[in-house]
Amino acid sequence: MTYPDAVESSTIAEMEETIARISSHKGVEGVMIMDRRGAIIQSTLDEEQTSTHAMILSELTTKVSSIVGMLNQDDELTFLRIRSKQREIMISPDNDFLLVVLQNPKSIE
Amino acid sequence: MTYPDAVESSTIAEMEETIARISSHKGVEGVMIMDRRGAIIQSTLDEEQTSTHAMILSELTTKVSSIVGMLNQDDELTFLRIRSKQREIMISPDNDFLLVVLQNPKSIE
Numbered sequence: 001m002t003y004p005d006a007v008e009s010s011t012i013a014e015m016e017e018t019i020a021r022i023s024s025h026k027g028v029e030g031v032m033i034m035d036r037r038g039a040i041i042q043s044t045l046d047e048e049q050t051s052t053h054a055m056i057l058s059e060l061t062t063k064v065s066s067i068v069g070m071l072n073q074d075d076e077l078t079f080l081r082i083r084s085k086q087r088e089i090m091i092s093p094d095n096d097f098l099l100v101v102l103q104n105p106k107s108i109e
Numbered sequence: 110m111t112y113p114d115a116v117e118s119s120t121i122a123e124m125e126e127t128i129a130r131i132s133s134h135k136g137v138e139g140v141m142i143m144d145r146r147g148a149i150i151q152s153t154l155d156e157e158q159t160s161t162h163a164m165i166l167s168e169l170t171t172k173v174s175s176i177v178g179m180l181n182q183d184d185e186l187t188f189l190r191i192r193s194k195q196r197e198i199m200i201s202p203d204n205d206f207l208l209v210v211l212q213n214p215k216s217i218e
Contacts, residue, residue: 053180056179056180060172060173060176063169063172064169064191067165067169070165071161071165072193072195072196075193075195076193076194077191077192078192078193078194079190079191080190080192081188081189082173082176082177082186082188082189083186083187083188083189083190084177084184084185085184085185086181086183087181
């Protein structure tokens, strides 16, 4: 896997640890780390799923971040959770990166 | 308060009960019920805040619903949670309506 130039190797090691830890949780179907523009840094999904999710979810996060700032200019998005009948998408923006976790709620119950 | 024609009085009574129950929870700063296009049915926010939130959040919910269907056409949005530094916005689509709860996470801790 190739990384955007700005990602340092210590950061990558941390990300790999984070992904391994989250993936081991029950019901977790996929974990992705990307930059704010949707460039993939790490993903446990297949290539097609990764690129579809990265594009759509990075755009959505940008939109929601701007909505949060529009409703209150001192405010900032910290976590976005999209629950649907089939699964749950959790997006956690952290400085330059987005951490995305896809979870199947049925397999936790 | 005027209601869209389609809203029956039994439904309104239920909504008023729902709003009263949710508003009594600690940290809840506002509760709104609107239709899918953002027409307000009930709100505990002031007029300006209500109309700003209704417009922005109904549009956002439409967008997120379409994203959920785009990622998996058998899937459907059931709950959207936007956590920010200052507060939390929870949107629960239920048939023709959207229930929006604004909560201050700091006042719960």
